Amino acid sequence: MPAPAGGIVGQRRWYYPALAAPGIVWLLLLFIMPFYAIAAVAFGGRDQIFALPIPAWNPLEWQYDTFSATAREIVTSGGLQAQFIRTLVYVAVSVAICLVVGYPVAYYIARYGGRLKILLLTLMIAPFWMSYLMRMLAWVNLLAVKPEDPGLFNRLLLFTQVVHDPINWSSGSVSHLTVILGLVYGYIPFFILPLYAALDRIDKSQLEASRDMGASPASTFWRVTLPLSKQGILAGAVIITLPMFGDYYTPNLMTASPENTMMGNAIDLALQGGQGQQPKGAALTLLLSAFIGALMIYYLVSVSRAAKEAQR
Amino acid sequence: MTTAEATLPRETTSPRVGRLRSFFGNPWGKPRFLSVWTWLYIIWTIAPVVIAVQFSFNSGRSRSTFQGFSTQWYQAIWDQASENFDDTLLPALLQSLKLALLTMPIATALGVGLAIGLARWRGRGASAANFLMLFPLVTPEIVMGVSMFLIFSNLYHFRLGTTAQLLGHVTFSLSYVVIVTRGRLFAIGRDYEEAAMDLGASPADALRRVLLPLLAPAILSSFFIVFAISIDDFVISQFLCAQGCTTIPIKIYSAARNAGNPSLNALATIMMMLSLLSITVALLILRRFNRRHGTGRSAVEDLAHFEI
Numbered sequence: 001m002p003a004p005a006g007g008i009v010g011q012r013r014w015y016y017p018a019l020a021a022p023g024i025v026w027l028l029l030l031f032i033m034p035f036y037a038i039a040a041v042a043f044g045g046r047d048q049i050f051a052l053p054i055p056a057w058n059p060l061e062w063q064y065d066t067f068s069a070t071a072r073e074i075v076t077s078g079g080l081q082a083q084f085i086r087t088l089v090y091v092a093v094s095v096a097i098c099l100v101v102g103y104p105v106a107y108y109i110a111r112y113g114g115r116l117k118i119l120l121l122t123l124m125i126a127p128f129w130m131s132y133l134m135r136m137l138a139w140v141n142l143l144a145v146k147p148e149d150p151g152l153f154n155r156l157l158l159f160t161q162v163v164h165d166p167i168n169w170s171s172g173s174v175s176h177l178t179v180i181l182g183l184v185y186g187y188i189p190f191f192i193l194p195l196y197a198a199l200d201r202i203d204k205s206q207l208e209a210s211r212d213m214g215a216s217p218a219s220t221f222w223r224v225t226l227p228l229s230k231q232g233i234l235a236g237a238v239i240i241t242l243p244m245f246g247d248y249y250t251p252n253l254m255t256a257s258p259e260n261t262m263m264g265n266a267i268d269l270a271l272q273g274g275q276g277q278q279p280k281g282a283a284l285t286l287l288l289s290a291f292i293g294a295l296m297i298y299y300l301v302s303v304s305r306a307a308k309e310a311q312r
Numbered sequence: 313m314t315t316a317e318a319t320l321p322r323e324t325t326s327p328r329v330g331r332l333r334s335f336f337g338n339p340w341g342k343p344r345f346l347s348v349w350t351w352l353y354i355i356w357t358i359a360p361v362v363i364a365v366q367f368s369f370n371s372g373r374s375r376s377t378f379q380g381f382s383t384q385w386y387q388a389i390w391d392q393a394s395e396n397f398d399d400t401l402l403p404a405l406l407q408s409l410k411l412a413l414l415t416m417p418i419a420t421a422l423g424v425g426l427a428i429g430l431a432r433w434r435g436r437g438a439s440a441a442n443f444l445m446l447f448p449l450v451t452p453e454i455v456m457g458v459s460m461f462l463i464f465s466n467l468y469h470f471r472l473g474t475t476a477q478l479l480g481h482v483t484f485s486l487s488y489v490v491i492v493t494r495g496r497l498f499a500i501g502r503d504y505e506e507a508a509m510d511l512g513a514s515p516a517d518a519l520r521r522v523l524l525p526l527l528a529p530a531i532l533s534s535f536f537i538v539f540a541i542s543i544d545d546f547v548i549s550q551f552l553c554a555q556g557c558t559t560i561p562i563k564i565y566s567a568a569r570n571a572g573n574p575s576l577n578a579l580a581t582i583m584m585m586l587s588l589l590s591i592t593v594a595l596l597i598l599r600r601f602n603r604r605h606g607t608g609r610s611a612v613e614d615l616a617h618f619e620i
Contacts, residue, residue: 016429017433017438018429023422023425023445031447037459102353104350108346108347127361129587131583136564138361149377150376249565253568267454288452
């Protein structure tokens with residue numbers, strides 16, 4: 001190792017790792033080890049009498065029956081499969097809506113924000129720092145249906161004659177829309193922000209060049225702006241997809257109906273529902289992590305491919 | 313190219329098309345459709361929350377009919393004499409505050425150490441540790457919550473409750489501190505420290521007398537950022553809570569649909585004010601710092617360009 005300029009080399013070598021050590025130990029004990037605990041419980045056994053989980057800390061003792069039974073339940077028919085498919089549909093539709101609603105907003109603020117840019121950004125970022133639960137509570141207030149009280153949103157619809165009877169937001173096929181509304185409302189700021197950053201980074205001279213060469217505004221958008229913001233779209237989609245797949249509180253708050261449960265609800269139910277269910281909950285968490293991990297890897301590969309292309 | 317030529321004569325034919333063209337034709341003009349869309353979006357994101365805050369001041373019980381202004385629902389949180397007094401609200405507020413205030417110093421100390429260590433330590437371990445530090449940011453909270461729940465109940469044999477919640481909060485806020493501090497470390501550069509060391513300071517002296525004072529704004533703003541994310545957290549708090557450790561978000565979760573009355577909105581409003589206030593303070597500190605050493609962007613813009 002080449003000696004760094006200045007200072008006492010021998011002293012420096014341990015000094016900085018020592019500064020980082022407490023944080024690293026903390027993360028090893030409370031982030032990596034717990035992650036291993038999921039595997040140990042998922043692949044462990046169960047006490048026959050008390051139904052307590054017996055985690056298998058030694059990978060050689062792992063047994064895969066609970067795990068494979070859970071995985072089979074997702075692939076073949078059953079409640080879990082329905083929940084898994086529902087989760088995929090909810091997430092896909094929500095991300096699509098986030099893109100359609102969010103892109104013009106990010107585009108406008110990045111390109112035309114002007115003097116109002118700081119104000120617009122502040123308003124756009126504000127929901128970040130409001131608790132997610134507070135924001136869901138706001139919608140529960142607006143949509144809550146009790147026999148004596150149709151809710152504020154219904155009253156607006158009745159007043160504007162869009163509907164003639166108050167809508168029950170928590171049941172039937174409308175409930176799916178309600179949950180998707182909750183998901184979009186909850187996560188869209190996290191989608192817009194990286195997208196805004198990507199759009200803001202686009203060099204305006206490239207757009208000018210495209211216009212100078214005779215491209216119409218529309219084709220400048222389709223052939224220059226959109227490709228240049230692709231990484232931002234992808235980043236935003238990944239950032240909201242990860243937590244959405246683990247979400248259980250949005251459906252529980254928006255409709256509280258078993259018709260709307262997602263994968264997160266299955267995990268939550270298994271783990272809050274007594275110790276006997278722990279191995280199943282752990283197996284579900286592992287499967288979810290594997291799925292999310294695959295998405296993450298796809299994203300990282302596409303980022304590095306884009307970086308390579310940019311270098312060429 | 314062909315489209316541009318094809319649309320050019322049409323511009324003169326119809327005034328409506330001409331007006332449309334002038335919306336889109338000038339690449340630096342403001343297209344009105346986008347402007348309207350953006351403002352509608354902002355109203356849509358903010359209005360429900362504003363309405364929720366408004367109903368915390370309702371004089372009636374309803375959360376959809378405003379019957380007049382009153383602060384009785386705030387009194388219902390702490391005033392035992394109040395007719396709507398709910399004895400579960402104040403403990404939730406205090407639990408949230410306790411967790412956030414305890415998380416602040418621990419996460420900041422660990423995170424600043426980690427950031428400095430990682431930025432200055434050249435070695436194979438550093439990149440592995442860097443990778444490790446980024447992981448909590450992309451791990452869904454439910455996975456973190458489940459993992460800590462399982463290890464506390466199966467290996468560390470740790471009773472779930474305030475301590476477990478505190479350990480969880482520090483774990484997920486640590487990485488944010490590292491990110492904020494590291495950004496400033498790169499902006500400061502290594503010159504000051506190296507100058508100090510060339511003049512005979514030991515690394516410890518250089519750290520204490522040069523680097524830490526320069527980092528002070530980042531450390532201070534991490535403090536407030538940690539406070540805000542800790543007080544807003546729901547999933548990890550819930551998974552690591554057994555009894556008597558209900559925080560405000562947990563309270564909202566369990567009461568929103570059933571037992572909700574405006575005092576829940578009042579509690580949520582207090583929480584929101586606390587986190588918005590602490591974020592504003594964090595931004596103001598970063599802005600002051602930026603004026604002196606900054607990138608020329610505002611702190612809000614810096615935050616928007618926050619990258620992992």
